[in-house]
Amino acid sequence: MATLPAAERSPSLRRLARFRRRVDDWRIREHLRRTEWALRRADVDGLTADQRAGRERNLDRLREYRARGQFPRNRHHERRTPVFVDDSGTHCAVGHLLREDERSDLVRPVRERNNTLRVEDLPADDPVVAWGAANGFTRAELARIQPAYPEAVQFATDCGPVPxxxxxxxxxxxxxxxxxxxxxxxxxxxxxxxxxxxxxxxxxxxxxxxxxxxxxxxxxxxxxxxxx
Missing domain, CATH: 1.20.58 (Methane Monooxygenase Hydroxylase; Chain G, domain 1)
Incomplete structure (x- = not known):
């Protein structure tokens, strides 16, 4: 007979795990909130009209994703790491934007090749980076959208209206x-x-x-x- 993990056997450990998930969900929402705030105020004068439209459309999707509050779970690494799509099929923020843009064909290769891939490690000619550029995002901005899981608070580099x-x-x-x-x-x-x-x-x-x-x-x- 299979043995249940300790967190499933002990009510106190289950409560602790739920508390940690709530804290981590709060951290992710705060990261996405501040990231959206900064990206909406970034200089977009060099973008085309189509790029600006794609950028605003995806930032609206990012806001909806944050409000929904359904984030992937890192169940395979103790250290904080991105998870493009978790075991239950929940997408990270970047994966969600790709799926909403009907580009699941870009999500599948990442999930199969390296599900903990960091966007900043993608080569400049990667299709995900090209999709970002077509929608008005630099690779650094896509990397900023992508949270990591599951540990400490991840602060945005832009603190809002003040330095x-x-x-x-x-x-x-x-x-x-x-x-x-x-x-x-x-x-x-x-x-x-x-x-x-x-x-x-x-x-x-x-x-x-x-x-x-x-x-x-x-x-x-x-x-x-x-x-x-």
Missing amino acids: CWLAGVLASVVGLAAAGAVEWVGYRLCGEWFPDNALKRRGALAYLSVLALLLAPLVALLTYALFP
Whole structure:
């Protein structure tokens, strides 16, 4: 009799796996949101009318793909890696755009040859790169559309209406403000909870200080990831 994987036998592991999938889906949606934002604002003066039309049409499809939230799962590699089409037939963002453009003939060779192919590794004369050029995308832009799975947050290189360094500074300020708020509230509460016990008061303050130090980078990271 076949043995079920541990994640399928244990309810707690199943819950943990579902939580990780939700976090990863959020990361992918955020990556695609920021990528779409940047590509819609890129300079397209050098493109033909047909290329501009194809670009806008596919960016609309990318927005619909992100809103649907059905992304492929990397079930074969521990490290973060692209998956063009997963075992259940779910396409990555680039594969989805090709399929929606009725170019599944370009998806099949990639899936059969190297399903974890990175678009930036394609040669300049590859049919997928040629399709991108016909629709107003450079190879670098197609590579940016393609997320990787399954691990950490993948930030876009364009942080929206401000430079990335300024977005980082603002996110850091928010993180430090959150840490300062924890310290200030904690100081007041500890004084009320342990007015006559200096040892407990210092211990509680030390605990809150450690918590604030852990909270600051997490808040800053989340703020940076969500920066418009």
